[in-house]
Structure formats: structure tokens, C-alpha cells
Amino acid sequence: MRKTLMLTLVLLISAVWLQAQDAGQTSSPTTIQGCLQFTKGHYFLTDSGGTAHQLSGQANKLQAHVGHTIEITGKPGTRTVGTTVQGSASTAKTQEVFKVASVKHVADTCKAAGN
Numbered sequence: 001m002r003k004t005l006m007l008t009l010v011l012l013i014s015a016v017w018l019q020a021q022d023a024g025q026t027s028s029p030t031t032i033q034g035c036l037q038f039t040k041g042h043y044f045l046t047d048s049g050g051t052a053h054q055l056s057g058q059a060n061k062l063q064a065h066v067g068h069t070i071e072i073t074g075k076p077g078t079r080t081v082g083t084t085v086q087g088s089a090s091t092a093k094t095q096e097v098f099k100v101a102s103v104k105h106v107a108d109t110c111k112a113a114g115n
Contacts, residue, residue, distance in 0.1 A: 029101060033071040035110030036062060045072060045098070048111075058100040069107040074100045 034047040043055040043062050055062065055072070056079060077099040082092030 027075055029073050029075060030098075031071060031073045032098065033106060034069065036065050036068055036070050038063075038066045045070070046110075053098045054095065055100050056097040058103060061103045062100070065103065065105060067110060068105060069110050071104040071106055072098070072100050073102045073104075074098055 032045055032047055032053060034045045034053075037044045037046065043059065043066075044052045045055055046052045055074075056077065057074070075098070077097050078094045079097050080092050081095050
């Protein structure tokens, strides 16, 4: 009984500590403006410097703005991707994405990068 209580206490303290660590890593939202494209099943926003940001979330709002200049607000994040076949070594890897929180229409067309 005493071991069970001690184990429960250790697990509870660990969970609280981990949550406190996650809370300390939150960042404020970032805004990016650029041209929205849909390629190979993913949305990308190319900014004025030519950097392509892969987007995640809000697909229902992004679809109507493909080929337009938009401003998005959100936070950088990661997602895990891979094509591991059962019985083989893992091919999972992390990929940087920009998690979209909101979308604002800027123009019906896109300017070429660097213009």
C-alpha cells in the first residue's frame, strides 16, 4: 500500500512538472504575409523573401485564398511524418509547420518573391 501511494505521488508530481515545462514554452502569435499555394496536398505560404512556410490547420479557411496574398497569424510548430512499413525500421521524422490560427485576405493576386 505504501509503495502504491509513493508511486502515485511521484507520477502526480512528474505530470505537474511536465505541464509547467510546457506552459513556459508557449510563444506569442506570429503574423506572416505572402502568397498562398496548394501543392502535393499541403498549403504553403511564400513570403516576400521567398521562404515557403508549410501550413497546418484552418484548411477550410485557406482553400478560398489559394493564389491570393494573405496574412496569417499563428505559431511555429512541428508534426511527425513517416511511411514506416510494419517490421522495418522507423522512417518517422519531424517537419516544421506554421500552425494557422487566423487568416486575413490582403489581395486577389500574388506578387513574385523579391518584388
